[in-house]
Amino acid sequence: xxxxxxxxxxxxxxxxxxxxxxxxxxxxxxxxxxxxxxxxxxxxxxxxxxxxxxxxxxxxxxxxxxxxxxxxxxxxxxxxxxxxxxxxxxxxxxxxxxxxxxxxxxxxxxxxxxxxxxxxxxxxxxxxxxxxxxxxxxxxxxxxxxxxxxxxxxxxxxxxxxxxxxxxxxxxxxxxxxxxxxxxxxxxxxxxxxxxxxxxxxxxxxxxxxxxxxxxxxxxxxxxxxxxxxxxxxxxxxxxxxxxxxxxxxxxxxxxxxxxxxxxxxxxxxxxxxxxxxxxxxx
Amino acid sequence: xxxxxxxxxxxxxxxxxxxxxxxxxxxxxxxxxxxxxxxxxxxxxxxxxxxxxxxxxxxxxxxxxxxxxxxxxxxxxxxxxxxxxxxxxxxxxxxxxxxxxxxxxxxxxxxxxxxxxxxxxxxxxxxxxxxxxxxxxxxxxxxxxxxxxxxxxxxxxxxxxxxxxxxxxxxxxxxxxxxxxxxxxxxxxxxxxxxxxxxxxxxxxxxxxxxxxxxxxxxxxxxxxxxxxxxxxxxxxxxxx
Numbered sequence: 001x002x003x004x005x006x007x008x009x010x011x012x013x014x015x016x017x018x019x020x021x022x023x024x025x026x027x028x029x030x031x032x033x034x035x036x037x038x039x040x041x042x043x044x045x046x047x048x049x050x051x052x053x054x055x056x057x058x059x060x061x062x063x064x065x066x067x068x069x070x071x072x073x074x075x076x077x078x079x080x081x082x083x084x085x086x087x088x089x090x091x092x093x094x095x096x097x098x099x100x101x102x103x104x105x106x107x108x109x110x111x112x113x114x115x116x117x118x119x120x121x122x123x124x125x126x127x128x129x130x131x132x133x134x135x136x137x138x139x140x141x142x143x144x145x146x147x148x149x150x151x152x153x154x155x156x157x158x159x160x161x162x163x164x165x166x167x168x169x170x171x172x173x174x175x176x177x178x179x180x181x182x183x184x185x186x187x188x189x190x191x192x193x194x195x196x197x198x199x200x201x202x203x204x205x206x207x208x209x210x211x212x213x214x215x216x217x218x219x220x221x222x223x224x225x226x227x228x229x230x231x232x233x234x235x236x237x238x239x240x241x242x243x244x245x246x247x248x249x250x251x252x253x254x255x256x257x258x259x260x261x262x263x264x265x266x267x268x269x270x271x272x273x274x275x276x277x278x279x280x281x282x283x
Numbered sequence: 284x285x286x287x288x289x290x291x292x293x294x295x296x297x298x299x300x301x302x303x304x305x306x307x308x309x310x311x312x313x314x315x316x317x318x319x320x321x322x323x324x325x326x327x328x329x330x331x332x333x334x335x336x337x338x339x340x341x342x343x344x345x346x347x348x349x350x351x352x353x354x355x356x357x358x359x360x361x362x363x364x365x366x367x368x369x370x371x372x373x374x375x376x377x378x379x380x381x382x383x384x385x386x387x388x389x390x391x392x393x394x395x396x397x398x399x400x401x402x403x404x405x406x407x408x409x410x411x412x413x414x415x416x417x418x419x420x421x422x423x424x425x426x427x428x429x430x431x432x433x434x435x436x437x438x439x440x441x442x443x444x445x446x447x448x449x450x451x452x453x454x455x456x457x458x459x460x461x462x463x464x465x466x467x468x469x470x471x472x473x474x475x476x477x478x479x480x481x482x483x484x485x486x487x488x489x490x491x492x493x494x495x496x497x498x499x500x501x502x503x504x505x506x507x508x509x510x511x512x513x514x515x516x517x518x519x520x521x522x523x524x
Contacts, residue, residue: 039341156359161351164341171310171330172352172405219385221343222359276340 010244019130019197019250022138023236026194027206027254029145031232032152033190034211035225036183038280040163044094045082045184047204048101050191052078054200057125058108062115068140072192078104079188080181105200128199128251130240140193148186152225155179160221199251206232209258212280213265216273235261284465286409286442291435294444295452295474296461297484302444305461306413309442329402331412334395334419339387345373345397346382349404369404376400376430391419392426399430410434412443416451424450448475448499471497491517 010016037046053075060070078100085096124132152159161169162179170176191203198206210232214224239254246253266274286292294302307313308320310328322328349369350361361369373379376396381389386397395415402410415431416424428451435441445451452458458474460466460483467479475497480488491498491513 153359155354157351157356158354160343160347161354164338164343164348164351165332167312167336168330168332170312171328174354215342219342219344219387220383221341221347224342225359276342280340 006245007241010241015131015133016240016244018133018135018138020237020240022133022141022197023130023240023250023254024233025138025141025145026197027210027232027234027236028229029141029148029190029232030194030198030203030206031210031214031229032148032225033183033187034207034209034232035214035221035228036159036163037187037207038211038215040183041280042187043204043208045097046187046191046207048082048097049075049079049188050195050200050203051105052082052101053188053191053195054125055104055106055108055111057195057200058111062111068192072189074104075188075192076185079184082184124199125195126199126201127249128195128197128202130197130243130250133197137193137196141197144189144193148190151182151186155182159183164221197251198254202251202255205255205258206236209255209262210235212277213258213262215276215280216265216269219276231261232258284459284468286440288408288440289435289438290457291431291441291455292443292457292459293452293455294442294459294461295446295448295483296466298446300462300483302461303413306411306442306444310411323408326409327405327407329405329407329410331395331398331402331410331415333414333417334391334398335417337386337394337398339394341386343386344382345378345384345386345389345400348386348397348401349373352401352405372400372404376403391423395419395423395427396430399434403434409440409442412441414444414446416445416447421450427451428454453496453498475499 011020034046037043053071056071056074056078057067059065059074060067063070082097082100085100123129158169158174158179161172161174162176166176187207194206195203211224211228213231214227217227218224235258236254239257240250242248242257243250243253266277294305296302304313308315309322310330311322346361346369349372350365353365356362356365369382370379373381376399378393378396378400381393381397386394389397399410399412412431415427419427424447431441431443432454443451443455453471453475456470457468458471459468460474460479462483462485466483467474475490477488477490480490480499486501489500491500
């Protein structure tokens with residue numbers, strides 16, 4: 001009885017309830033997009049993009065522009081830019097992305113150092129801040145989740161075709177380039193609305209780990225697309241509760257839980273399943 | 284070069300001769316810098332990529348490979364009429380009952396057939412295959428050849444590129460030898476001859492005949508004693524006839 005009460009204790013706090021809802025939604029949202037990130041070998045792009053968005057967040061804080069508008073525009077532009085660079089493969093895509101995004105990240109830190117008032121706001125964006133989650137943040141995550149869910153469901157086959165076999169998809173008249181832009185925009189917007197919960201530095205893990213775990217469990221694309229958001233949401237739910245009881249950062253705890261789930265699956269799933277993950281490309 | 288409905292055409296030529304570029308120009312993914320490609324209005328193209336270009340580790344089942352091309356249906360699930368059509372195409376290619384299997388779990392011949400099935404599922408007017416026998420073993424090559432002959436006999440128009448002169452090209456009804464321009468166009472007996480091959484490949488090649496079929500040998504092998512013997516014997520046999 002006491003244990004049950006202890007476990008429910010954090011739910012007395014409104015900030016925890018908000019954080020809980022936000023994190024679970026963020027986990028599911030990142031789980032869906034993570035499938036495309038992992039299968040298209042864009043893990044590094046997700047990582048870079050979150051750093052690029054940080055620059056936009058800092059710039060909008062300094063210029064007193066609305067966070068979502070400033071960082072959003074910045075994020076979408078860098079997302080599309082990164083997609084272009086990655087596709088052209090003139091200079092090494094990883095090097096190009098590394099330069100663009102870390103420069104944006106460093107610019108953000110310098111701006112905040114020079115003009116920003118608070119160290120706290122840097123930390124909040126870097127590591128996420130559950131205390132700071134407002135209903136407006138939740139509404140933003142919910143809106144993006146619904147939009148992403150609708151787009152992925154509605155254009156499911158086109159997305160699958162363009163991801164699995166872009167060459168033949170082009171021959172068959174699919175607008176592969178447009179689909180790539182849509183994916184990058186969805187990814188940028190997702191990072192934008194979830195970074196306040198999970199934090200810039202940890203968000204890419206939430207994009208990669210649930211999807212990679214789902215990949216080990218199934219050989220079917222549609223099942224992976226269903227499993228990955230469930231794993232993401234469950235990790236966030238458990239991670240949030242643990243972080244309250246262990247008094248650790250929510251973002252870090254969520255990622256640790258996800259990593260533990262991945263490791264357990266890796267150990268239990270057998271050799272063939274492990275090979276499936278080994279075959280995932282990095283970029 | 285003109286391809287009519289119901290024809291079965293192979294394009295041969297060395298690497299860099301423009302085989303793939305020609306296919307891409309026909310499919311519309313490349314615009315011709317010179318010359319023009321005319322495709323009859325409303326022609327549906329079924330394109331089969333090289334097996335080597337497929338990501339075999341992608342989490343995807345045979346059924347999902349087929350369904351992905353029907354992007355007009357905006358929902359992940361397949362309708363019952365789609366499932367019936369799918370079963371019919373898979374049946375026709377000897378892949379019945381494999382809908383739920385992962386593409387990696389199939390044999391080499393089945394893997395190639397899945398992508399032929401995907402192209403056929405789109406009810407194409409012409410089937411285009413890029414190097415259908417590259418990177419496959421001898422048995423799979425036989426399977427593919429039989430399958431394509433079978434589809435052709437049922438009325439399919441087929442265009443393919445190949446490096447495999449003896450294993451595939453010599454079995455086709457019509458060959459186009461390409462090296463930046465069309466060097467020759469005709470039956471294997473007309474095109475697989477030393478003069479044409481030398482112009483196409485830029486190196487002397489010998490041609491033997493076995494069971495009425497031309498066999499192309501490259502120069503290194505052709506210079507061997509063994510071959511000279513064989514050629515001498517052929518000549519004597521012909522003279523005797």
